[in-house]
Amino acid sequence: MMNPEELKNDALIQLMKKNGFSDDFIQMHFNLLKRVAVSRALCKDCKGLYMCSQPSKGQRLILNRVPVPIEEIEYCDFALVENRKKELMNSYVYCDIPYDLMGIDLETVSYTDEQEQLYLRLAAILHQKVSKGLYICGDLGVGKTYLCTALANSLVKKKERVAFVKVTDFFNRMRSFFNTDSQQIDKNISLLKKADYLFLDDIGSEAVSEFVRDDILFRILDYRLDHSLTTIFTSNLTKEELLKHYQYDRKEKSNLMNAKRLLERIDILTDDYVLSGKNMRRKQQC
Numbered sequence: 001m002m003n004p005e006e007l008k009n010d011a012l013i014q015l016m017k018k019n020g021f022s023d024d025f026i027q028m029h030f031n032l033l034k035r036v037a038v039s040r041a042l043c044k045d046c047k048g049l050y051m052c053s054q055p056s057k058g059q060r061l062i063l064n065r066v067p068v069p070i071e072e073i074e075y076c077d078f079a080l081v082e083n084r085k086k087e088l089m090n091s092y093v094y095c096d097i098p099y100d101l102m103g104i105d106l107e108t109v110s111y112t113d114e115q116e117q118l119y120l121r122l123a124a125i126l127h128q129k130v131s132k133g134l135y136i137c138g139d140l141g142v143g144k145t146y147l148c149t150a151l152a153n154s155l156v157k158k159k160e161r162v163a164f165v166k167v168t169d170f171f172n173r174m175r176s177f178f179n180t181d182s183q184q185i186d187k188n189i190s191l192l193k194k195a196d197y198l199f200l201d202d203i204g205s206e207a208v209s210e211f212v213r214d215d216i217l218f219r220i221l222d223y224r225l226d227h228s229l230t231t232i233f234t235s236n237l238t239k240e241e242l243l244k245h246y247q248y249d250r251k252e253k254s255n256l257m258n259a260k261r262l263l264e265r266i267d268i269l270t271d272d273y274v275l276s277g278k279n280m281r282r283k284q285q286c
Contacts, residue, residue, distance in 0.1 A: 035061060036061045039060045039061035059074070092162055094192060094195070095163075096165055104153060105157060111147065112280075115142075118136065122134075123151075125197075125230065126155060131228070133233070134233070134272075135235070135266060135267075136232070136273045137235050137239075137273070138236070138276065141279035141280050142275050143280055145201050148201065148232060151232075161197070165192065166201050168205045172206075174212075189216060189220060194223075195229070197229075197230050200231065202234055202236070203234070204241070205235075208245060208248065209249045213246050213255075213259070225268055246263070
């Protein structure tokens, strides 16, 4: 039996009384109602999953009357957002996108005046108004990856098969398989070759070798060129600088012809776009 003061002060019970539940009904199910009320109270003033106090993070008790009252579990709004991010990430054929960028797309992303024309070019790709990809060149932190991530997420939401690759990380993974698991290398190459849309982020940042240039990157881009598949690059290097980057391997061995063959495919696959502006990452840290 609950005391009158508890009945008076409990917000959940007051809400039930407001909606026509009798005192007898409330007293009969008081322990259940209190569990739900305590769970609700734990969510008060919560700012995110990082400060969640529930026994199971992101899950709280709710009351359902079917026809007698029972307690059920629901995800809070923060957990629903995180679940949508995880679901979206799992829908990529390959995904190197930072988790905190999984919540943006071209409908919600913000952009500066300097980024507006690139935003429109990316939106044209989303709506299939252009057939060629883009080679987006620009300084550090101007928003190349940010806007491309928004496009990639939008494409995945349209059920397109999308691969988003951090170039340096990808090649480091492939090198780790070089002497141990060649099948894993072939599997990843196949994923990138056949994706409807391939994003190669920060190309030119990786260490060059014949394995990187000829055995992986050339195979991927040659296939995509033959099958007219959309490819988008971001880089701090111009195409001319990228040619010099791929001309020499770690041993300073020059192979200009192979570098030209690679750049020819990049050139045919893409239109050039130079993105200018201030370093947004530094601005955010100020």
